[in-house]
């Protein structure tokens with residue numbers, strides 16, 4: 001059984017997975033299509049890219065980062081979720097997909113932009129605005145059902161990439177907090193930052209020496225140079241109701 005199944009490998013789901021996988025939770029991301037961000041023509045309000053970034057390249061990099069952190073991915077659309085055992089609220093959940101085998105997970109993060117139909121059997125609490133459904137959550141992304149969370153646009157967050165990513169990270173931290181993982185910051189600090197003051201390195205943090213820092217910087221630069229070396233061929237996805245020749 002997975003510690004966590006994230007439904008939706010878009011902006012919020014990828015951010016959640018980076019945090020939970022780095023915390024050592026067995027994290028499966030299941031995605032049945034493409035992020036709504038694939039419709040963007042140039043992503044220009046995400047901090048860290050002074051002249052913007054191709055949205056498809058950003059998604060590719062975020063996915064690679066999640067994989068490097070240890071998250072695994074499966075293609076498929078989640079169609080239904082239910083409890084593994086109605087008499088035991090801690091027994092986790094079963095997720096059915098279109099085509100694949102059922103997936104078992106202790107926790108679920110719904111990060112599926114506008115699709116929450118698969119959560120109906122769990123009765124998590126949904127609200128409707130216009131034609132769209134949102135999942136009701138507390139300030140950390142927890143729904144009314146223990147072990148089920150929602151992140152990003154589906155949780156009613158504003159419709160921007162940085163907000164969805166930030167919320168996904170915040171929900172990841174809630175999952176970590178609710179799991180058997182020690183108090184956790186996910187900080188990488190220079191050697192001596194904690195130990196130089198006679199403190200232990202806190203759980204989930206790391207101290208690295210200067211050689212290691214340079215090695216990591218080298219690896220980071222190689223990855224980014226390669227990722228940005230060529231223009232991408234992929235076009236933005238057009239709105240489905242727009243007719244094209």
Ligand SMILES: Cc1cc2nc3c(=O)[nH]c(=O)nc-3n(C[C@H](O)[C@H](O)[C@H](O)COP(=O)(O)OP(=O)(O)OC[C@H]3O[C@@H](n4cnc5c(N)ncnc54)[C@H](O)[C@@H]3O)c2cc1C
Pocket residue numbers: 007008009010011012013030031032033034035036037038039040041042043044045046076077078079111112113114115118151152153154158159160161162164
């Ligand atoms: C045309 C356009 C331009 C935009 N431009 C900008 C911009 O310039 N700047 C900006 O900040 N934001 C922009 N956005 C908004 C941004 O794309 C969203 O706010 C952000 O992608 C929301 O993230 P999310 O994780 O909630 O949803 P998504 O990124 O859409 O991720 C949801 C994922 O869930 C998957 N999924 C859905 N249902 C299921 C299911 N049942 N089973 C499995 N997987 C499922 C989908 O395939 C998708 O990959 C734009 C959006 C559009 C449409």
